[in-house]
């Protein structure tokens with residue numbers, strides 16, 4: 001009954017064709033079991049439930065098809081797409097089987113520098129904090145707030161605070177700071193199998209999933225010079241095309257907030273490289289008149305079905321913010 005009401009409301013908010021709205025869901029990791037340090041990340045069981053709910057409410061399309069239909073004003077009512085950012089190995093291991101069981105296609109945006117054993121700075125911080133012995137850590141010398149790590153809650157807040165302090169530093173300074181932080185926190189080795197290998201990426205592609213570009217090094221584009229930004233975006237695209245022997249048509253801005261993480265300049269660079277469309281992390285649902293190079297995306301933050309439906313309806317009514 002509630003699903004019927006949702007579809008009724010969503011049909012009013014997102015009818016077919018010219019007035020259609022495209023809801024694009026954004027995911028990063030899907031875990032095998034829940035992680036107390038990252039409670040916001042779905043495990044396989046929760047993802048399966050969420051996917052079944054999304055399928056019952058929306059018409060899920062592959063993103064390339066949806067972008068073409070959106071531009072042509074021929075999108076079905078209540079259209080949605082699924083996307084995964086960064087290129088985590090768990091996308092192949094846990095998300096793909098569930099997508100296949102539910103007969104749903106998704107797009108995976110891959111940052112190519114991390115293939116084959118790489119680790120993104122945020123995961124280095126998370127994994128170092130996870131392994132740090134209970135204790136107090138004076139990090140003032142590193143220009144970071146000191147930490148006391150006792151409970152899982154302490155570790156969760158430490159991760160959020162550290163990422164907030166480090167995220168927007170220039171890339172080389174960020175890497176140096178993260179390296180020094182790891183040395184202070186743990187002597188244990190950190191995992192090197194978080195991201196896809198080239199062979200796993202090929203498996204994902206062979207399974208019929210869409211692969212999109214997400215730069216090579218996952219920089220905050222807005223902090224780079226034009227030459228640096230162009231080179232990083234182009235290198236990611238070319239590397240994927242060489243590995244997959246296929247054209248890469250779609251792009252996702254790292255971090256993805258308009259004005260903060262990328263600017264109008266980067267939108268033009270993406271367009272100049274021959275992409276057909278790009279996605280941001282501004283929330284909202286795209287309409288035919290929106291910029292196809294800044295399609296908004298959405299991530300329901302409640303796993304409770306009724307709240308999720310309310311959030312999805314609110315997202316359909318949210319007007320899109322662009323550069």
Ligand SMILES: [Zn+2]
Nearest residue numbers: 085086254255
């Ligand atoms: Zn990313």
